[in-house]
Amino acid sequence: MNPYIAAAVAEMDKVAVSRLEHPGDLALDPASCRFVAAFARALGARRALEFGSGFSTLMLARELAAQEDNYLLSIDDSARHSRTAREAVENSGCQAKVEFRVAxxxxxxxxxxxxxxxxxxxxxxxxxxxxxxxxxDTPHHKFGREAVFYDAFRAVRPGGYVVMAGANREAEENLYVRNWMSAFGEAIDPVLLEGIGSGISVIEKISEAEPHYPVRGALWTSFKTLYGYGRLLSGGEQ
Ligand SMILES: C[S@@+](CC[C@H](N)C(=O)[O-])C[C@H]1O[C@@H](n2cnc3c(N)ncnc32)[C@H](O)[C@@H]1O
Structure with missing residues (x-):
């Protein structure tokens, strides 16, 4: 097994997730929080990027704080949830440099x-x-996750990692990973950790590559995107 994943799995039970702090269902589940924190620690991660601000932001920030010149950029589409995550980090006294963006x-x-x-x-x-x-760990709008990897790929260093939460959902997240593999081929190496929380995909970026976006399913995917976007605009996904 990948040594960083093995180290994180071995150490994750030592990571504390306070029941008083964890806000419940919509946040990254406690087991996934433990893994993400232990994985960041195993990597010695200094610069991190997050899609889906919330409790996970605090967990990541606490790990990065141990590194000099650390930086976390946390992106969310909701001003309200971004503000809540910012307040949680500020009130925690964590000294990591965390920047929030609403997009x-x-x-x-x-x-x-x-x-x-x-x-x-x-x-x-x-x-x-x-x-x-x-x-x-973005919202689960229809096809709201596939693009994030395409957008982030160039900004990940070779040898860096993308971790996706909620990875066990067959119809959606598994499909995303298959599409990313189709787009990037041997430039990425995904591992699915089914037994952690609701599933964690850990994807190593092996090398730089230009994506070859899959054509298969493009029409159906595009329909679903428009449907998801419609629900988003009408407030049905909130
Ligand atoms: C799967 S949640 C996870 C957010 C974050 N990674 C965490 O650990 O809390 C994804 C989205 O739900 C929204 N969200 C966060 N907290 C929420 C809450 N308490 N109620 C409703 N939506 C929330 C945010 O817009 C966020 O992008």
Whole structure:
């Protein structure tokens, strides 16, 4: 097994997740929190990127704080949840450098695939990287997660990792990973840890590569994206 994953699995039970602090169902589940923290520690991660601000932001920030010149960029589409995560980090007294950005989701083409993507300033992720670790724990809107990996890939250093929570969901997250493998081939190496929380995918970036976005399923995916976006605009996904 990958030595960083093995170290994180061996050490994760030692990571404290306070029941008083953990806000409940919508936050990253406690087992996944423990793994993400232990994995960041095993990597000695200094710069991290997160999609989906919340309790996980605090867990990551506490790990990064041990490293000099640390930095965490946390992105969310909800101003309210971003503010809650910011307050949690500030009130915790954690000394890590954490920056929060609110970016609405919008449909965007990746090849023939219309996907929901965070509307970030062009070049922002490249400018703030390279990142050692990316956590994907975004809302579960239809096809709200596939684009995040495409957007983040260039900003991850080779030998860096992307971790996706909630990875056991067959119809959605498993499909995302298959599409990322199709887009990046041997430039990425995914491992699924089914037994941790609701599943964790750990994807190593092996090398730089230009994505070849899958064509298969593009029409159906695009329909689902428009449906998900409609629900998002009408408040049905909140
Ligand atoms: C799967 S949640 C996880 C958020 C974060 N990673 C965490 O550990 O709390 C994904 C999204 O739900 C939203 N969210 C966060 N906390 C929430 C809450 N208490 N109630 C409703 N939505 C929430 C945020 O917009 C966030 O991007």
């Amino acid at each position: 609405p989701l919008k449909p965007e083409f990746y090849g023939l695939r219309l996907l929901l993507s965070y509307s970030l300033a062009p070049g922002l992720l490249d400018a703030m990287g390279p990142f050692d670790l990316v956590l994907i």
